[in-house]
Amino acid sequence: MTRLTPADVSCIGLSFLRKYDSEFRVKTGKSLTQFAEYLAKGHSLKFNEVKVAVVPITAGKGIIEGFSKAVCSTLSFLGCDAFVTSWSDVSGFFEAFQNKVDVIFAGDDSIFSAFNLNTKRVIENSYATGKAYAAALELMVKDLRNKEILVIGAGRVGISAIEYFLNKGAKVMFSECDPDRIEFIKKEYPEVIYESNLDCALPKIKYILLAAPSRDLLHEHHLTSESIISSPAIPLGLSESALKKISQNNLIHDPLQLGVIAMLSLALKN
Ligand code: 2YG
Numbered sequence: 351m352t353r354l355t356p357a358d359v360s361c362i363g364l365s366f367l368r369k370y371d372s373e374f375r376v377k378t379g380k381s382l383t384q385f386a387e388y389l390a391k392g393h394s395l396k397f398n399e400v401k402v403a404v405v406p407i408t409a410g411k412g413i414i415e416g417f418s419k420a421v422c423s424t425l426s427f428l429g430c431d432a433f434v435t436s437w438s439d440v441s442g443f444f445e446a447f448q449n450k451v452d453v454i455f456a457g458d459d460s461i462f463s464a465f466n467l468n469t470k471r472v473i474e475n476s477y478a479t480g481k482a483y484a485a486a487l488e489l490m491v492k493d494l495r496n497k498e499i500l501v502i503g504a505g506r507v508g509i510s511a512i513e514y515f516l517n518k519g520a521k522v523m524f525s526e527c528d529p530d531r532i533e534f535i536k537k538e539y540p541e542v543i544y545e546s547n548l549d550c551a552l553p554k555i556k557y558i559l560l561a562a563p564s565r566d567l568l569h570e571h572h573l574t575s576e577s578i579i580s581s582p583a584i585p586l587g588l589s590e591s592a593l594k595k596i597s598q599n600n601l602i603h604d605p606l607q608l609g610v611i612a613m614l615s616l617a618l619k620n
Pocket of ligand 1: 351352353354355405406407408409412413414415417418457458459460462475479582584604605606609
């Protein structure tokens with residue numbers, strides 16, 4: 351699983367999020383708040399009535415400077431009463447319970463999750479991120495029915511996105527280098543077509559969900575000006591020439607925000 355760096359998250363504050371929100375609206379037609387409600391299948395989520403604690407976790411490789419603050423800023427931007435606990439780990443959970451929060455966000459090196467203390471629902475970041483980036487691609491493509499979508503990377507994020515696309519009637523192809531993952535997808539999702547060679551699949555497939563965390567995976571010959579790319583993967587797998595080839599309004603990519611928004615939305619939806 352990709353581990354974010356302080357450089358990935360240090361910029362994520364309220365003014366940055368305001369700019370990100372307006373760019374997201376141009377690309378998808380929805381604000382981040384409207385997107386959160388879209389993910390909750392239209393349930394109106396009263397974010398300003400939700401109290402959230404973000405608990406820093408020192409386990410394993412330890413705290414990522416700025417990570418909890420970035421999560422907190424994203425949640426505050428949606429209107430939640432969000433704070434980072436003064437204490438970390440179990441003490442931080444204790445502090446969250448003392449403050450009678452509705453949701454706790456916390457992440458170690460393996461799992462980053464939202465815990466809804468009222469409904470006992472737990473939403474893991476990879477699952478939520480896959481849904482978020484699939485839904486963002488759907489909004490940019492407008493209608494997924496019978497559209498060909500290529501999912502690059504069949505890890506937890508890619509699988510979550512594949513399920514979203516299948517539920518929406520899309521024709522899904524996937525690309526993956528790990529043989530065990532390839533076998534898993536062929537067995538669990540037989541209707542999903544394996545593309546062994548990106549140079550054959552692209553640029554004929556215009557809609558791409560890029561969930562493989564590798565640099566320079568896609569180059570200009572893989573894309574056209576009509577390519578639409580939704581990329582949760584860190585680092586972004588487009589080469590300089592590929593980035594120049596596509597319209598910036600046809601690319602959705604961020605290190606953390608959409609995943610956090612989807613975690614909250616899915617944790618709250620009843
Ligand atoms: O509390 C802290 O500061 C650290 N224990 C957080 C560690 C998070 C590790 N996980 C990641 O960096 C990413 N999987 C987070 C989500 C990335 C979304 N694209």
